[in-house]
Amino acid sequence: MKHPFLIFLLFLCGGFSAVAQPSGNPLVFGENRLTLITPTLFRLEFAHDGKFIDDPTYFAYDRGSLLPASEFRVRELGGNRYEISTSALRIVYEHDGFPFGLHNFAAYYKLNGKEKKFTNRCIFRNNLGGPVETLDRVTGEIPMQDGLLSRDGWYVIDDERSDLLVDGWLCPRDTKSHVQDQYCFVYGNDYKAALADLGAISGRVPMTRKYIHGVWYCRYWDYTSEEFLSIIDGYEENDFPLDNLVFDMGWHTYDAKIGTGHAGSRSWTGYTWERKRIPDPGALIAEVHRRGVTVSLNDHPHDGIRPHEEMYAAFMADMGADPAHPLLFDLGDRKYMETFFKHAHHATEDMGADFWWLDWQQNYLYPEVRGYRSTSLQWINELYYRQTERKGLRGAGYSRWAGWGDHRHPIQFSGDAQANWALLAFEVKLTSASGNAGCYYWAHDIGGFRGDPNPELTVRWTQFGALSAALRVHSTKDARLDRRPWISGERETAAMRRMYHMRSELMPYIYSSVWQTHSTMVPLNRPMYIDYGSDERAYENEQEFLFGDILLAAPIASPGEGADKTASQKVWFPAGDVWYDYFTHERFDGGQECRIAKPLEEFPLYVRGGWVLPMQPYTPRPASTPLTTLVLRVYPSAGDADNTYTLYEDDGLSRDYERGIHATTELNYRRAGDVTTVTVRPAAGSYRGQEPRRAYRLQLPAAGEFRRVKVNGRTVKPVFDGQLGCPVVEVPSTDIRKEVKIEIFG
Template structure:
């Protein structure tokens, strides 16, 4: 017999017990919610992106044990729950599962001990192995993600803060024992599947922080052909745009990293250059540091300012929380170059130290800007193309990821191998690295070994800092090294039909 104020045995999934709601999303994934007013959250978040998956009730057995106690059984779990009117805790919830042939008990007390590791946001300024973030997989057979403080996605696709005064618990409990496949499948069920990528994204890239002219870009492509190396994408780093900014926050003491006006001294006719690159079967991507937005020195600033309704002398600040700003940003910052034929953007966001969160929200700036850039890359009914640092749970929907500016040394190469192997456990399934390392002493053998690893990564992408000694074109290190790298480049191209 139910006590006054307590719920009767639920007939549907999700299961509501007064102010508590238990959702069985897959046989090994539970969602635990508690709301003081009984108003639960059905809107998606950047993590809980897919609300369509829910285990049908005929796959669940629920038994009323009396005294407001229930046993809920899936094909993998036995859940004992006491509807005591309080949030889910070690006092009212116990979940039993099998691990290595033994029955184990899970409670929502988060004490991880044997996690197998996940990924990290970036390797910027990293010189050796560092601790990795948690992944989903653990030798304990479970992992829990707290989604309570994350922003909600509105029906029109924007973010808004949730009411944390009344909705006080939102936990996702992955309880899988030894069945790691089911854990990763459950991640896809709640957080969305990895979208199909563009084929060329996974090919061979040439990238270097260097101010190349149009003729030099074409000479690089010609060099790949003449030396029998495949090439799929060439990146124009920051030299593609002008560097005459006088306003903004800048980065590393420079105001010129952010820009959208083509540098006509280096590239007099951008469209002609892009057309020439395309004619050679190579795609074009542009480096983008968007943190200062569109400033008065840009060629179309007056149009942008008018669209924003800016007053005389007012410079609108880059604002990820403002839909109007972001719509106009893509229109005036990106569309002119895309209309010339630019294929996709390298989102080089490094400003967490200035803007860790979207203004007025809990979402990190990186997670939201990755979402916005990826959506925008789908305009024209195209597959999305992301290239940015890892933003945490849910960012697997924006492939591919860039691991940042790692130091060129043997320790970092070894760590990148480990990081790549473990990152799928955090949902980061596509890593591309700075093959050869971003900065450091030239080392031809290290470049060869890094290339051998890179040939088995999400993209074979060389990159290096603005140092005349560091050029990662694979035919300039020596005959022995060139021969070894040519073999790996060709192997990569031969693997493309299986990768994409």
């Protein structure tokens, strides 16, 4: 070699690459690895020993998502510098032997039509908010955690210290060598892409059991078997629907003599039925099921299985432990947890208990899983959710929010909220923003858990609850507080009955929207800016949200005035659509903002014109009654339109949907001139228990005058629904595999 020193200088100056141009995905640059997951999501790693991590974590649960090589380009710039381009961004990286950072890495993306520079320094501004872990003892607005969505168009999740999941259990990671593990969401203005990216790396939110989205009764009270059944009777006698009955702590004994305890008592944890109140729990659960209602049991597991429990001896024998020395609850011990579930849960589940309310409030006792970095709430939510899948059913979580990745364990319990107006207003805002982090389904304490009785507040809270993931009432052990909706006064009862009936009637739309959330990761309750982020007004009113694609709501969260308890709320109607009041059918053109006043019986709720809203006739069991009549509510579009909404159906319980076993039915609205056509296309797909035929009821509020109506080419005469105040077209029971076309000639 004639000029070794010159060659050495060229190497130092970048004349030669220290690493070959990487190919494939992930891209490895010595100790650095860059993984392109989607066009708008990438992972940055640095490991001193070049050993990278491919095992999943609680957050990064899905390692199978990788951007195909055909969808990105790598270009060597010289001097160990590279440009990596996707359809949405351009990354410039200089390999210098250091972790990805300000000096060697940048990404360029578009925001509001301008190119912006992203670095991974994690200086967060302009975040649009996310969930909170709990509302326990909260009395008003509190700071929210971050969500993915930011007006800066990016967010970074640092996963470098989280435990790995190996063979279904926690495993500590090497944090001495593997010192960087960041997930960079760089989405610009595309908020829906950011949420889809969360599903790509963390797993999509699973389908819930359908009854989770029904009507619940829950109260911290020591009910007897007879009293539980009388509650179901009361709902029936007073014309209110019910799907789920929750047994709070009183289902088990309060006999514990040892334990860490909580809030001054050792009786929170328990697994032995209190047979003085419930002498035959299996018979009680069977009777509740016979009446079409499911059963959930409260569980505070922090004290484990103690000597007073019926199953203690068998549990200790399976553990190979000395009964004279009780074991502490140990989330990090696989044998302990498997044995715990076997003895604490399985017998009760075999009696028929449908799912557990994991009422974990003990982070102050067990902040982290012993031997690991994972929080106790994260890991216990994962374990409980897995257990509910053991009989082939969908998982059913019902616990507080544990952070990134916990969207895989729906539904979330928001905690023991205070009953006041400020907290109701915050819940509305919180529920919408929570979807920004994947916390899509809150089960709130409708009416508030503790506080002074306030029937007006309870009505307004119920109106909000009717447009959330679950209409679930709850209250503390206070004789003044019982959220059964018929005991608050005649007018309040009538107002709440209207909301409960609406919830029942909307179940086909709600469940179809749940499928949409599963498929797209777009929230059920979602802030206006997810769909209308280019309009500044979409960010201004945090009390307004979309509920699915077709409904817009702005619940009232302030006391009213006068005999009608009239209160108002500001509502912005997005441009490009026309909106109709769900209760009065009044039309509002998009592009305006109005102050809407409503009496106690109503709240601002609007239907997007030009779409088919799928509903069902009222039923006392909204989540389980077969859909033998599909109600189609249609408000007219402002002009010519062609829009299709998809009705989703499955068996509501099994995991068959994961294998494509479900049905969809396209509901098309088309307006051309003075002719409006509503088409129910043939159902596609099938599932266990599917109804082969159904009738249709087309409701036409605000339709105006029309000359005639045809159903499949034959002229029919609509009937007038006096209660709804509009014409209705009835179509007799029809094979779901046949198309139904209804034409309205103006």
